[in-house]
Amino acid sequence: MAFTSLLLFICSIYSCYAQVPLLMWTSDGSNMPNLAQPAAGQTVSGGQLTSYLKSALSIAPHNVLLFLQDELSMDDFTMYGGVFGNKQDSAFSNLESALRTSSNPLVLPALDWSASHSILELFQGELGIPAVHIDPSTLKEIKLNAAQPFLLAVHLPYTAGDQTKELLLKNDAVIGEVLDMFKSQDVPYTAVYTGLKPSRVIEETPVMAGRSMGRSLLQAPPQASVKPPLVFNDAEGRPCILLWADTLLATYNKIEVDLARDIFNSSTNVTAGSVCNETLSRLVLNYRGVLGLQSLRLIFSMRKTFFPVSARHWSLMEQVVLEYDGQRAIFNGSGGIYSPAEYSFHCQSVSSTQSPLLVPRSATDNATQWTLSFTDFQIQGFNVTGEDFSYASDCAGFFTPGIWMGLLTSLLMVFILTYGLHMIMQVRTMDRFDDPKGPAISVPQSE
Incomplete structure (x- = not known):
């Protein structure tokens, strides 16, 4: 052919x-x-x-x-x-x-x-x-x-x-x-x-004019470029909300779709309806013809709150809302999606199922019909100074399961070593020994 x-x-x-x-x-x-x-x-x-x-x-x-x-x-x-x-x-x-x-x-x-x-x-x-x-x-x-x-x-x-x-x-x-x-x-x-x-990328380095073609040190090839974060600008044209995610998986009626697939390279305005100010940031992602729905909006609502105990402002993800065909599905933040207001929030997995950070508002809410799962999720709604994220506050705690396993194993080994040393220190030698070279013990007998 x-x-x-x-x-x-x-x-x-x-x-x-x-x-x-x-x-x-x-x-x-x-x-x-x-x-x-x-x-x-x-x-x-x-x-x-x-x-x-x-x-x-x-x-x-x-x-x-x-x-x-x-x-x-x-x-x-x-x-x-x-x-x-x-x-x-x-x-x-x-x-x-x-x-x-x-x-x-x-x-x-x-x-x-x-x-x-x-x-x-x-x-x-x-x-x-x-x-x-x-x-x-x-x-x-x-x-x-x-x-x-x-x-x-x-x-x-x-x-x-x-x-x-x-x-x-x-x-x-x-x-x-x-x-x-x-x-x-x-x-x-x-x-x-x-x-x-592409599953495989072959880097082609162009030859610059006047550049030497002699030997050079071996070095790791540069990584393929990644998608830039989604940026929403305020009324003055300054960036005020940043979003990045490897996947934004949404499941409805047993049909799954990745809502992050097209938004980072889309030429259309997918953030229409978003707002941001000093205390509230609301990022809206608009979709059409997804999951068989006429329209779908994915909304991230964040609020900046001052906590006297820490004496600083914090950014809290209050709700993640799905608006579709005149209905709403509301997921409340379980308290794990937060960061200092001047930082961005990052989490490798934000899910409504396993160890959920997103919880349906009520047992009878439309959110029970949906499943959300975000991977490599990062968002910043306050103190944005450009099109790059600030320092990320990660959702992973310091004492991860791996760290706990290491600590418990170390404590067990220390206990065994301490017990062994204690047993060795309790060993005592006899006060007296029979001398085989001395005179034999004689026992007098009476007639």
Whole structure:
């Protein structure tokens, strides 16, 4: 096949820098226009991706299926693929089968990974419909309606290391199940498979003019850039609230979505409705078409309070509120989300389930229908001096379980050593010994 030869050629000459591949195909019997493949080594930008999508949707079915994997690179196809890597035990068998049966599949080996974050918004804008995030475990319950266009998004995990191929096999099985569901219900579709960020990044250091090309000391390669924090500015244009999170997972009706996936690179104003002043900070994150809801707002309410005991001001997270389709789910801070007012708050895990820092306001509140779980969560609502966080006050206590185990083990060893020394010090020698060289003891006998 022509697309296979193209991929093999690109894989042999192409090195990626913060790029992800994108594969786009249609169901068997559906058509897609002949789109010009990018030149080898060319990075496709967000504007070029929009042009590709518009051209494809002019003919392709408007029933769109997005497979969004946490991380993906062309090296994954090279190492674990069959068609791509000439291996028999391919981790992409279902994907490759779908590409072989499709007419004119689109292959973008080098998509700017910042553009991949906006692909969901691009499809929503082109189709004019909100996206519906589906869970693979609920596939059997989904009934498709080919009479109306729809946009379904499937989130696929990724992990680097020894478990990569096993996880890719599971993801490929999910892709196969979803495609089989479309085939069984005789619904034509347009499918897209891409990553939200690259799984492998090869740093390319440009040669500066006048710079020496001689020997240099070995050093660790610089880390790949991370997303900047979300910044909300006050009326005067000064930053007043900062937010960062690796994930903001929300589960509703057994469907989970990561609310942090698009907000850090979004071009739209997702913080509309936020306010901040000297004593109150309220950060509002706005979403549309998430979890099958018309609208969703995630609200963080923080208050600055003076405590006479510590003689300083503290920032307290009072509530985390979800407003959706005219309803509200309120989680109260359990007292663990706080920091000095001039610091930021950081916690590796903020959850409403295990060791909850977020507690539903009441047993009958709508919050009982939701589950929130934030990882690598950091927020600052007061004394913000720029677009960088202040010193972080971490939620982890000083006496962690590991420290307690170490202390108890040390105390046990000290006790054993002390007891042993005490026993040794109690050993006493005899006052007198029989002298074997002296005269024998004679006992006189009377007649």
